[in-house]
Amino acid sequence: MAGAEQKGESPEDVSRRRFFTLMSLGVGWGGVVATLGGIGAGAARYMFPSVLYEPPTVFKIGLPSGYGMGVDTKLKKERQVWVVRNERGIYVLVAICRHLGCTPNWFSDQKLFRCPCHGSIYDPHGNVVGGPAPRTLWRSAISLDPVDGQIVVDFNLRQDPDPVGTPEGLMVEEASREVEPYFLKV
Amino acid sequence: MWELFQRIRSVVNKTQAFKSIFRHGFPNNDGNRALVMFSNIILHLHPVRVRRGALKIKFTWCLGGLTFFFFILLAITGVFLMFYYVPDTNRAYGNIKDLGTVIFFGDLFRSLHRWSAHSMVLFVWLHMTRVFFTGSYKPPREFNWVVGVILLSTTLVLSWTGYLLPWDQLALWAVTVGSKMAEASPLIGKAGPFGAELGMNANNDITFALLGGTVVGQSALLRFYVLHCLALPLVTALFIAIHFWRIRKDGFSGPL
Numbered sequence: 001m002a003g004a005e006q007k008g009e010s011p012e013d014v015s016r017r018r019f020f021t022l023m024s025l026g027v028g029w030g031g032v033v034a035t036l037g038g039i040g041a042g043a044a045r046y047m048f049p050s051v052l053y054e055p056p057t058v059f060k061i062g063l064p065s066g067y068g069m070g071v072d073t074k075l076k077k078e079r080q081v082w083v084v085r086n087e088r089g090i091y092v093l094v095a096i097c098r099h100l101g102c103t104p105n106w107f108s109d110q111k112l113f114r115c116p117c118h119g120s121i122y123d124p125h126g127n128v129v130g131g132p133a134p135r136t137l138w139r140s141a142i143s144l145d146p147v148d149g150q151i152v153v154d155f156n157l158r159q160d161p162d163p164v165g166t167p168e169g170l171m172v173e174e175a176s177r178e179v180e181p182y183f184l185k186v
Numbered sequence: 187m188w189e190l191f192q193r194i195r196s197v198v199n200k201t202q203a204f205k206s207i208f209r210h211g212f213p214n215n216d217g218n219r220a221l222v223m224f225s226n227i228i229l230h231l232h233p234v235r236v237r238r239g240a241l242k243i244k245f246t247w248c249l250g251g252l253t254f255f256f257f258i259l260l261a262i263t264g265v266f267l268m269f270y271y272v273p274d275t276n277r278a279y280g281n282i283k284d285l286g287t288v289i290f291f292g293d294l295f296r297s298l299h300r301w302s303a304h305s306m307v308l309f310v311w312l313h314m315t316r317v318f319f320t321g322s323y324k325p326p327r328e329f330n331w332v333v334g335v336i337l338l339s340t341t342l343v344l345s346w347t348g349y350l351l352p353w354d355q356l357a358l359w360a361v362t363v364g365s366k367m368a369e370a371s372p373l374i375g376k377a378g379p380f381g382a383e384l385g386m387n388a389n390n391d392i393t394f395a396l397l398g399g400t401v402v403g404q405s406a407l408l409r410f411y412v413l414h415c416l417a418l419p420l421v422t423a424l425f426i427a428i429h430f431w432r433i434r435k436d437g438f439s440g441p442l
Contacts, residue, residue, distance in 0.1 A: 042290065042291040042294070043266065043291060045290040045291060046266060046269075046289060046290050046291040046292065046295065047269065048290070049270070049288075049289060050288045050289060050290065051284060051288045051289075
């Protein structure tokens with residue numbers, strides 16, 4: 001009796017065949033889609049290199065005692081930063097103009113940074129005192145290495161406060177900028 | 187939603203640009219269905235009329251099609267490799283090492299490129315052997331045989347120029363040997379027949395032009411890179427187009 005049911009073309013048999021057909025199609029096309037998706041994802045991942053051949057973005061710049069009062073320009077070419085010491089401590093300005101990304105120059109006689117491209121002017125705090133720059137200069141995060149006491153700069157971790165428009169230019173209150181990790185009281 | 191799609195389609199179908207791309211109506215009758223096949227080179231690479239027997243897999247074994255498949259695969263994987271490879275004698279070997287070790291999928295793309303290259307050479311030979319045994323080089327297809335021989339040459343030179351790019355010992359000495367063979371070219375090689383009589387020496391013969399110097403060095407690497415990634419693929423693609431055009435024009439004679 002059971003054998004007769006299996007042999008005959010009962011609705012259960014047809015639906016079983018249909019079930020396996022659909023499942024085979026599902027597994028087959030699912031495999032195709034998964035393979036193509038995997039290749040696509042892998043190819044996209046390929047475009048993001050795991051090893052970089054470019055200057056490090058976290059680097060040491062020597063002991064704090066190596067930097068005297070005012071703006072130090074010796075790292076501008078190699079690391080694209082200025083190291084500034086005032087009465088309270090040290091901060092690191094990023095030597096990238098906030099207008100279109102040129103490198104400004106430090107004029108020690110005028111005590112100003114002036115950008116050669118479109119004439120943006122910054123004071124030693126990074127405030128904009130002239131030209132088209134819409135924001136103040138970035139300051140990079142700095143810390144002291146616990147082993148050798150050197151200053152460690154994290155170039156891409158940057159302070160970017162909203163400036164206030166004044167008759168003198170775009171200003172940020174200095175006290176609000178002299179906070180960790182963008183300032184070292186040394 | 188469906189009505190919106192239909193409305194957009196009816197507008198797009200009436201545009202001049204659409205009509206210039208699809209030169210037939212919607213394939214909902216036999217006439218238009220035939221036109222879809224006849225007027226589209228991708229859907230219908232074969233001649234418009236083919237004998238049933240010629241379409242049997244045992245006639246061509248699709249060897250030319252497989253060769254073309256490897257060429258496409260080589261072009262795609264080659265573009266990927268170009269993102270990381272610099273043809274500089276100080277950096278090339280390191281770039282290849284990086285592809286094999288630290289770049290995600292780098293080993294896969296390089297291996298695909300390498301094995302496809304070997305396969306393409308192999309399948310060109312198999313394809314030509316098949317063409318020989320089925321007599322498909324005979325009139326009126328002599329021209330396509332000549333195009334095929336040119337494609338064999340560009341395939342081999344592509345393979346050889348790619349051989350140098352990893353800049354390892356194998357690459358260096360393989361190309362050193364290969365350039366010695368170029369020196370033996372008749373008339374234009376310094377060691378070939380009539381070469382010395384025509385004034386060929388190490389500074390003016392064909393090997394000098396090939397290597398951009400007298401040793402396999404930086405200029406040779408750059409020349410081989412440009413030939414491998416730009417010049418030879420363009421020439422090969424051009425002759426592949428002519429090859430396919432001749433297949434469509436010459437037709438299939440079918441199994442003997």
